[in-house]
Amino acid sequence: MCFSAVFVFLGILFCALCRCLECPFGCECFAVIRTVKCVSKDLLTAPENIPGYARTVIITGxxxxxxxxxxxxxxxNITNIILSNNRLTEMASHTFSSLVNLRFLDLSGNQLALIHPEALSIPGSPLQELNLSQSLYNFTALTDLTTALRWGGLAGLLRLDLSGNKLALLPPGMFSHLPNLQQLFLTNNSLVAVYSGTFSGMNHLEVLDLTHNTFSTFxxxxLLELDKLGDIRILLGNNPYTCSCEINEFVAWLNKSRAKVDVDAVRCASPGTLTDARLRGLSIQDIGCVVPVLAEVADLTLQTSYVFLGLVLGLVGMVFLFVLYLNRKGMKKWINEMRDACRDVLEGYHYRYEIDSDPRLGHISADSRRAQRQSGISLSQQLPSDTSVAPTKTQVRQLTISPPVNL
Known part of the structure; x- marks a missing residue:
């Protein structure tokens, strides 16, 4: 009995010793929960000889x-790897290609500056969750990540966390090669706008987190880009929205959108009179759109005045034409008299011009002309008493008749 107890004890001790020998240096191994932990051990490289039973590997600090x-x-057999806060700066090609069962990868809290286009490529696309929060060093790393997401074969990815990376913009089509993505977290960045094509190809998205950015409006x-996502959960709270007239379209979208928006957290940051006021339900008077509305009303009133003035002028013209129609006979007589008077005047000037321009009369002496005037018929006797009427053609011809003159 005593020997059997000692034998069991030695067996347990031997198994424990074997377990310890299998655990990598500087790490702790837990066979029961199939976990290996290498936390804050100042490791310079990834640990080797990880036990085959391990399903979760935690390498942090x-x-x-x-x-x-x-x-x-x-x-x-590893399904979960946590590599957070290891000061990682570079990921080479096919870094995780041997982990054909990997489902969860955490690279948060690093300083990735170089990411190979195929760094995330794993045969069979098993990866479902990728955590890259606070892990991108600069904008170049974002460009590398965009390429890695395109060439990584991540068709099975369901959850992507890019929060806390100080992202100012998202390249168009960045997520177009993640067709099955369901949750996208972009919180705590510096995004100021969403452009057309930013979320193209994301037909299965369920949650989009845009909280704690620098959006002043949309x-x-x-808004068209967000509408394309359908009735998903969109988190837009805790952004510095400026509640001026420019935000009127965004307010209207909040009131009619099919998306599930956290409207209680979507509040004004400025101006001071509207600080912490909910955007949903604000009227155009509240956000300062009264003046433009009054301007539109004034413009409409001015247009109405122009129409009224045109109607009045048209009515006056019709009255004038009607008066002319009623006095058409008198107007016709007056026009004929004016025409005859003008014709007589013009004929008189015409015959005078013919007399003055006749060369045969150029050598007549002054005395002869005086005798001609004395013997001829006086112009005052031939013309009527009304001197305002010019001589007729017949009168002018009579005046030109005179006795023969010795040349």
């Missing part, structure tokens, strides 16, 4: 600056 295909070669193209 170390100084591992680079990982590549040689970092994880043996453990094919313009027409951004």
């Amino acid at each position: 170390n100084n591992i600056h680079q990982i590549g295909p040689s970092s994880f070669t043996e453990p094919e 313009r027409t193209d951004a």
Whole structure:
């Protein structure tokens, strides 16, 4: 009996010793929960000889600056890897290609500056959750990540966390190669606008988190882009919205959108009179759109005045034409008299011009002309007493008749 108890004890001790020998240096292994932890051990490289039973590997708080295909070669059964806060700066090509069962990858809290286009490529696309919060070093890293998402074969990815990366903009079509993505977290960045094509290809998205950014409003193209996502859960709270007239379109969208928006958190940050006021339900008077509305009314009134003035002028013209129609006979007589008077005047000037321009009369002496005037018929006797009427053609011809003159 005593020997059997000692034998059992030695067996347990031997198994524990074997377990300890299997655990990598500087790590803790838990066979029951199939977990390996290497936390704050100042490791410079990823640990080797990870036990085959491990399903979860936690490597955090170390100084591992680079990982590549040689970092994880043996453990094919690993489903979860946490590599947060390791000061990672570079991910080489096919870093996780041997982890064919990997479902969850956490790279948060690093300083990734170089990301190979195929760094996230894994045969069979098993990856479902990717955490890259507070992990991108600069805008170049964002460009590399966009390429990696395109060439990584991540068709099975369901959850992507890019929060806390100080992103100012998102390249168009950045997520178009993630057709099955359901949750996208972009909180705590510096996004100021959403452009057309930003969320193209995301037909299965269920949650979009845009909280804690720097949105002051959403313009027409951004609202159209959000409408394309359908009736999903969109988080827009805790942004510095400026409740001026420019936000009127966004307020109207909040009131009619099919999306499930956290309207209680969507509040005004300025001006001071509307601080912390909910955007949904604000009227155009509240956000300062009264003046433009009055201007539109004034413009409409001015147009109405122009129409009224045109009607009045048209009525006056019709009255004038009607008066002319009633006095058409008198107007016709007056016009004929004026025409005859003008004709007589013009004929008189015409015959005078013919007399003055006749060359045969150029050598007549002054005395002869005086005798001609004395012997001829006086112009005052031939013309009527009304001197305002010019001589007729017959009178002018009579005046030109005179006795023969010796040349």
